[in-house]
Amino acid sequence: MREKKGKSIAATLATATCSxxxxxxxxxxxxxxxxxxxxxxxxxxxDEADDRVQDISLNFLAVRTFDDDRSLxxxxxxxxxxxxxPTGAIPFDSAQTFTRASGLxxxxxxxxxxxxxxxxxxxxxxxxxxxxxxxxRLFTINAGLTGSSEYDYTHIGANVSLSRDFNKRNTTASIxxxxxxxxMDTEGGAPxxxxxxxxxxxxxxxxxxxxxxxxxxxxxxxxxxxxxxLVKLNYSFxxxxxxxxxxxxxxxxxxxxxxxxxxxxxxxGPGPSHLNRYENRPDSRTKHSLYGQAKYxxxxxVLDASYRFMTDDWGIDSHTVDLHYRWPxxxxxxxxxxxxxxxxxxxxxxxxxLLDDGLPLPSYASADxxxxxxxxxxxxxxxxxxxxxxxxxxxxxxxxxxxGDAPRxxxxxxxxxxxxxxxxxxxxxxxSFRFGH
Amino acid sequence: xxxxxxxxxxxxxxxxxxxxxxxVSAEAWRVEDKFSRYLPGNxxxxxxxxxxxxxxxxxxxxxxxxxxxxxxxxxxxxxxxxSGILGKLWHFDGSDKIPDxxxxxxxxxxxxxxxxxxxxxxxxxxxGMQIDxxxxxxxxxxxxxxxLVAAQTEAGCLVNYGGDLVATGxxxxxxxxxxxxxxxxxxxxxxxxxxxxVRGGLATSGDARRFLKKGGIRYGxxxxxxxxxxxxGSPRSVTVAADTCTQAGMLATLAMLKGAAAEDFLDQQExxxxxxx
Numbered sequence: 120m121r122e123k124k125g126k127s128i129a130a131t132l133a134t135a136t137c138s139x140x141x142x143x144x145x146x147x148x149x150x151x152x153x154x155x156x157x158x159x160x161x162x163x164x165x166d167e168a169d170d171r172v173q174d175i176s177l178n179f180l181a182v183r184t185f186d187d188d189r190s191l192x193x194x195x196x197x198x199x200x201x202x203x204x205p206t207g208a209i210p211f212d213s214a215q216t217f218t219r220a221s222g223l224x225x226x227x228x229x230x231x232x233x234x235x236x237x238x239x240x241x242x243x244x245x246x247x248x249x250x251x252x253x254x255x256r257l258f259t260i261n262a263g264l265t266g267s268s269e270y271d272y273t274h275i276g277a278n279v280s281l282s283r284d285f286n287k288r289n290t291t292a293s294i295x296x297x298x299x300x301x302x303m304d305t306e307g308g309a310p311x312x313x314x315x316x317x318x319x320x321x322x323x324x325x326x327x328x329x330x331x332x333x334x335x336x337x338x339x340x341x342x343x344x345x346x347x348x349l350v351k352l353n354y355s356f357x358x359x360x361x362x363x364x365x366x367x368x369x370x371x372x373x374x375x376x377x378x379x380x381x382x383x384x385x386x387x388g389p390g391p392s393h394l395n396r397y398e399n400r401p402d403s404r405t406k407h408s409l410y411g412q413a414k415y416x417x418x419x420x421v422l423d424a425s426y427r428f429m430t431d432d433w434g435i436d437s438h439t440v441d442l443h444y445r446w447p448x449x450x451x452x453x454x455x456x457x458x459x460x461x462x463x464x465x466x467x468x469x470x471x472x473l474l475d476d477g478l479p480l481p482s483y484a485s486a487d488x489x490x491x492x493x494x495x496x497x498x499x500x501x502x503x504x505x506x507x508x509x510x511x512x513x514x515x516x517x518x519x520x521x522x523g524d525a526p527r528x529x530x531x532x533x534x535x536x537x538x539x540x541x542x543x544x545x546x547x548x549x550x551s552f553r554f555g556h
Numbered sequence: 557x558x559x560x561x562x563x564x565x566x567x568x569x570x571x572x573x574x575x576x577x578x579x580v581s582a583e584a585w586r587v588e589d590k591f592s593r594y595l596p597g598n599x600x601x602x603x604x605x606x607x608x609x610x611x612x613x614x615x616x617x618x619x620x621x622x623x624x625x626x627x628x629x630x631x632x633x634x635x636x637x638x639s640g641i642l643g644k645l646w647h648f649d650g651s652d653k654i655p656d657x658x659x660x661x662x663x664x665x666x667x668x669x670x671x672x673x674x675x676x677x678x679x680x681x682x683x684g685m686q687i688d689x690x691x692x693x694x695x696x697x698x699x700x701x702x703x704l705v706a707a708q709t710e711a712g713c714l715v716n717y718g719g720d721l722v723a724t725g726x727x728x729x730x731x732x733x734x735x736x737x738x739x740x741x742x743x744x745x746x747x748x749x750x751x752x753x754v755r756g757g758l759a760t761s762g763d764a765r766r767f768l769k770k771g772g773i774r775y776g777x778x779x780x781x782x783x784x785x786x787x788x789g790s791p792r793s794v795t796v797a798a799d800t801c802t803q804a805g806m807l808a809t810l811a812m813l814k815g816a817a818a819e820d821f822l823d824q825q826e827x828x829x830x831x832x833x
Contacts, residue, residue: 128630128810128825129798129803129807129825129826129827131626131630132626132627132630132803132806132807133799133803135622135623135626135627136623136699136799136800136802136803136806138619138622138623139619139620139622139623139696139802140696140699140700140703140800140802141703142703142800146755146756146799147755147756147799148755148756148757148797148798148799148804148828149732149753149754149755149756150732150751150752150753150754150756150758150797150828151732151751151752151828152749152750152751152752153734153749153750153751153752155750256823287816287817287819287820288819343833346792346833
């Protein structure tokens with residue numbers, strides 16, 4: 120065994136130990152990391168104020184570790200979403216009636232209220248599977264598949280990432296690739312972009328099923344600065360192409376002087392009371408983001424701070440600051456306050472409304488509040504504790520507040536006195552339980 | 557041994573279990589009585605109070621001294637059984653009491669395997685020098701106990717002296733002995749890793765609670781016998797699996813002595829290891 124220079128210390132030690140203990144034959148060690156399952160379950164409750172969206176989500180993640188640092192992860196998420204969501208149409212001083220996305224019935228929004236589509240009800244199932252294993256001494260590879268299914272939407276995706284340790288394992292560099300295809304099977308068909316909302320039963324403004332492709336690349340470096348301090352830097356690129364509209368979102372068409380929705384002449388059957396057009400977004404979107412994270416450990420306390428900058432070719436720039444501070448209480452529990460601030464600029468084609476001025480329509484337009492300019496704050500507190508069995512539990516309560524403004528220069532006439540931007544407040548409660556076997 | 561000692565076995569026969577326990581505890585006490593540097597009148601005391609006189613030692617002591625000499629060579633002088641007297645200056649109690657540099661220098665004059673004369677069976681120390689077999693005695697005692705139980709029974713046993721252990725086979729109805737690596741800052745918490753040990757030794761070096769801190773620098777309790785100062789950059793704990801507890805323990809100690817290069821060293825030796833930083 121001496122010919123192998125790198126191992127010579129262990130080999131010499133083995134010989135010396137044999138003569139010390141008088142063992143003629145020493146049987147080889149049989150020790151391995153205990154393979155086993157690690158389960159992580161979480162129940163999440165998301166509730167928007169003003170009786171808007173509610174989501175109850177059950178998450179289940181099982182990780183099986185094998186010998187030699189190989190592992191299999193399997194995830195399952197079940198969501199039940201209920202409640203109405205803003206359509207993009209502006210509030211008005213009389214009631215407004217809209218045709219549902221299905222084209223089969225109508226709903227009415229009271230005067231002065233932000234129009235919400237109350238048909239939003241869905242169950243979503245998502246599954247994921249990934250395999251991780253070392254490649255040689257310094258590389259680790261991870262490959263996975265994702266899929267989800269809901270009433271009108273199907274997603275499948277694949278991802279692979281490779282990381283390499285450098286510098287005595289103090290530096291890890293990684294590259295990750297992901298591709299996904301999403302298919303939309305909107306009831307009645309996706310609306311033709313910028314087409315008018317039609318009366319019940321008239322489906323001439325509907326197209327067939329739509330799909331989009333998403334391609335992501337993430338380049339990352341993690342650096343251990345010292346035993347208390349770790350930093351991480353990521354660049355990510357994301358390219359989506361295909362049908363990127365939300366088939367449930369539309370815009371009010373308004374009088375260019377008063378800013379009020381234009382009424383339509385009532386037909387023989389039920390139909391919309393005012394003129395609306397379905398939104399249209401560009402058929403591609405390219406995002407770049409930079410993400411930096413620092414984790415600092417101080418005698419059991421952990422400060423985790425991160426910042427993300429994202430910019431895309433739709434004109435949206437966003438900044439996210441996220442802070443977690445883990446504060447141990449005794450040996451077996453901790454409190455973790457959380458603060459997050461998010462701000463974004465609006466998309467170039469964000470419109471409060473479309474004008475009924477006889478001029479050609481813009482190529483792209485959307486009144487989706489998620490594409491507008493807004494700030495959002497999340498504050499929360501998590502309490503976690505370890506049971507005598509070693510299993511871990513945690514409870515988290517967070518408050519989310521999103522506050523946006525429609526661009527002043529887009530508001531016309533009476534719109535100035537009605538806030539068309541739907542602010543949002545939500546409460547998030549999560550209970551999680553982690554156990555091993 | 558300075559720690560709880562236990563023997564685990566899986567048998568329905570109470571009297572044979574008791575017999576095993578008697579054999580193991582007798583051997584543990586024998587090793588302790590013979591080599592502990594805290595007891596008067598044993599061979600260690602005889603050597604440490606020899607005041608420059610030559611001491612002729614028995615075979616077992618000679619084997620341990622030979623082994624210590626090998627380790628001194630393998631570690632380029634960092635593993636040194638004469639370095640124990642440095643411990644009189646360093647009290648790793650979490651305080652900021654760093655010893656005076658001159659005091660360290662004067663104690664260092666009495667430290668160093670190369671300063672003693674070992675020609676088996678005769679050992680001669682300079683006056684003021686002492687040996688301490690504590691750095692390898694516990695692992696040695698664990699392997700001795702393991703050999704004794706293996707000769708006595710086919711049943712799988714686990715000998716555990718304060719976290720240094722050896723297994724002679726699996727328990728009857730399990731795939732192996734489940735051994736958790738503890739979080740060095742908090743002995744009540746597992747660091748997450750559970751090791752299934754069927755046969756062989758497992759030893760851990762490192763005690764994160766034993767340190768000094770001054771001027772923002774943290775001094776771990778592993779001393780460099782050539783400088784008299786703590787080794788810098790060692791992991792908080794190193795656990796190694798090897799054919800015997802002695803090999804595992806020595807590899808863990810050698811890794812600690814490598815400081816920041818501990819993981820590289822263990823990777824190079826191609827031994828299974830778990831380092832916590």
